[in-house]
Amino acid sequence: MLNKLKVFLSFVIICYIILAFQYEIAVAEQVRISGGDRFVTAANISKAGWETAETVVLAQGLDFPDALASVPLAQKLNAPILLTRPQALPSITIEEIKRLKARNVIILGGPVAVSLNIEDYLVKTLKLTVKRIGGETRYKTAEAIAAEMGTYNQVFIVNANNFPDALAIAPYAAKTGSPILLTKSDFLPVEIKRAANKAEKRYVIGGEVAVNDSILSELNAERIAGENRYDTSAMILNTFYKIQPHLYFATGAEFADALAGSALAAKNDSGIALVRPDAIPPELHDSLKNYQFSKTFVIGGTKAIQQETAEELDQQVIYEINDRSNPxxxxxxxxxxxxxxxxxxxxxxxxxxxxxxxxxxxxxxxxxxxxxxxxxxxxxxxxxxxxxxxxxxxxxxxxxxxxxxxxxxxxxxxxxxxxxxxxxxxxxxxxxxxxxxxxxxxxxxxxxxxxxxxxxxxxxxxxxxxxxxxxxxxxxxxxxxxxxxxxxxxxxxxxxxxxxxxxxxxxxxxxxxxxxxxxxxxxxxxxxxxxxxxxxxxxxxxxxxx
Structure with missing residues (x-):
């Protein structure tokens, strides 16, 4: 009877793993990391990159402003980025914090972004040390994150009202310990100017509609921009990455997958490329010829990046030679x-x-x-x-x-x-x-x-x-x-x-x-x-x- 019970419990555990953990380990060079929603996807990204983590970064998963500048800090702390609802911590996020054996949580944003009830739960129930990094505005939050980075030689300035440019540059900014700072399109907040001027080198990411030339001149910055978000993403790869072992693909239509995926890309010294759900942007085709990868990762499910698009990406990518049976x-x-x-x-x-x-x-x-x-x-x-x-x-x-x-x-x-x-x-x-x-x-x-x-x-x-x-x-x-x-x-x-x-x-x-x-x-x-x-x-x- 005891043996039958053990067999049954083993079967239940295996079924649970198959259903809950959708990190596809494939023989092929392309791997999709996905989940039933953005919260599960973020947890599975964490599973793909971290066996344990002393610290996790917790960001609101339904809106992006407070999280835009977070990836360099996550990299400095060797922390995955997990997502939460504003008023309720998803069970999958709780489970992942426990699996990681985390002791510290960095909450991004004020109580409107992540409620005090969530903070209390983390402290009182999970017995974690919690630090909240947030300001009255998204600009002050970005400045506070930059302060946590310590000294830095360069910064990246992006538009605060959209996510693609920030997330496309995030892995490289993280790799180099460079803060991501937020600005309005036509006005540079004083706190952002203050943080930017601490760096020797300043880059504006995005075109003139995103950040106009007056800010470029005010900061004496260099612009990296394409005609659209996908072109800018490809230009970032071409400008800052000569060699990278992997490449991560995320939809350019939503922020959540690219946010958590950027932290994993940074950990693996690789970039992230934004793609359309149903097509490879033409701007990316030429860029892919500049690299060979040991693996590529598709972040998100088939609604984020359709299977046909993933398969086309797999055909376009140049993969490292791995078959050692031939000279x-x-x-x-x-x-x-x-x-x-x-x-x-x-x-x-x-x-x-x-x-x-x-x-x-x-x-x-x-x-x-x-x-x-x-x-x-x-x-x-x-x-x-x-x-x-x-x-x-x-x-x-x-x-x-x-x-x-x-x-x-x-x-x-x-x-x-x-x-x-x-x-x-x-x-x-x-x-x-x-x-x-x-x-x-x-x-x-x-x-x-x-x-x-x-x-x-x-x-x-x-x-x-x-x-x-x-x-x-x-x-x-x-x-x-x-x-x-x-x-x-x-x-x-x-x-x-x-x-x-x-x-x-x-x-x-x-x-x-x-x-x-x-x-x-x-x-x-x-x-x-x-x-x-x-x-x-x-x-x-x-x-x-x-």
Whole structure:
């Protein structure tokens, strides 16, 4: 009888979890976090990000003014944002406070926003320490929140009478410890000016209708704005996020999901993008090409963001490669390309457990450094020069910890590498490693050898002869507006150490610092900012060469 009772209770608990906790853990890269209403959604967002929390931030869930400035404070306190009705604390919010084992609650706004009865319940029944941050107006509340932030270097000023601009900037403001301040569209409240002037840098978020130019001038601020709330949201991503592991999508039509979701996005060093319930804003399409994500999160149910919209977003997003069963093979035309263009990417994948192979296609004998070296080393042959370049290449990869048996060297003509040469090599590796992840330089490159690798791989991808292809943008293209996403190394120090393989000068050992002598400025730039930039295949670059 006792065993039957245990089985029954287990069944009831499982059913309760399924019904109450709608945080969908999926195999796919997109996850929807939702609930039956905004209060349940906020609680499920909290579950997704916090196992426990010393403090929670409690905001009114039916109106936004007092909550607009709250996300940076929540981030500072490592606190989720939970929602309440003005006069009654929802049971799901009570349950979540208990689950978190919270000891403190920050209430945002005065008694009209969150009643004194709720405060009494938190103190007397739940035995919590409660602090209320609120002023006579939404502007004074924002100033009070800014004061809680302590010292800060920058602030973001938004219109107080609407929510999209504040919530779009909230994760980045939180990440940088920057207050969000509220203003009228045509008048800057004195308390907001006072708080804003404590910062060295001031940004106005939103267009002139939201915050007019007189306030911009009064604050000596920079404006970040698009034609509408969705365009502004996309511009915030493009302006402030070079790399982000995740992206959170929330409806731009309501505030509640984006408010709680922004706190989770900030915790995970990621931005939030506002979308229409029934469509991806065109402004967001181009922005998505600038990133790759390990996961994306849809905040809210299918009324907030319809399933068709979520599925379209899933198709538009570039996801991180996670299948480690296939090797990643880099095809580099010259020694040093593997580091200058792809070094951060090679380190990234090696240290995520991938089998990384690197192929050198030429020995770089056409380098302009050879004639310069001959003036000092008269007996240095072209073959010896080529081998010296290979030594640098292998040393660089060794410092990145590429296995020696995963390094392959060919001797196709330098400055004469053809698409056919590259094609034959890629097909050989595809035959040996079916469904490998292939990587080449961009087909946008000006250098003929560079471009040949990209065009050859792009052709093979679109003809269906290889399944997986991506393209690395060399630093030579930095000044061209080539769309792509950035990959950062997991061990920055290893990429920087690999640079010294090209700086090493020891002629007796066959080391002449050839790579560094060739393009010192490129190596110096990499040392300052070791990143790789990558883009996807493009049908517009298919060549007629077979």
């Amino acid at each position: 990643i093979i880099f095809y580099m035309p010259h020694s040093d390309d593997e580091l200058l263009a792809a070094g951060a990417g090679i380190d990234h994948y090696l240290n995520r457990g991938f089998d990384v192979k690197v192929v050198l296609l030429t020995k770089g004998k056409a380098s302009g450094v050879y004639p310069r070296l001959q003036t000092q080393f008269h007996d240095l042959t072209l073959e010896e020069f080529g081998e010296a370049r290979v030594l640098e290449f292998k040393d660089s990869l060794s410092r990145l910890e590429v296995k020696e048996n995963n390094i392959f060297v060919y001797d196709f003509p330098d400055s004469g590498l053809t698409e056919g040469d590259v094609r034959s090599v890629i097909l050989d590796f595809e035959k040996r490693f079916p469904h490998a992840e292939h990587r080449a330089l961009s087909f946008n490159e000006a250098n003929n050898d560079h471009r040949a690798t990209g065009i050859a791989l792009n052709n093979l991808y679109w003809s269906g002869q290889v399944k997986n292809a991506r393209f690395y943008i060399s630093p030579y293209l930095e000044n061209r507006s080539i769309k792509g996403f950035y990959i950062e190394p997991i061990h920055k120090s290893k990429v920087i150490d690999a640079i010294f393989a090209y700086k090493l000068y020891n002629p007796e050992a066959g080391r002449y610092s050839i790579g560094y002598q060739s393009v010192p400025e490129m190596f110096n730039r990499l040392e300052e900012n070791p990143l790789s930039k990558v883009h996807l295949p493009d049908k517009n670059y298919i060549s007629s060469e077979s």
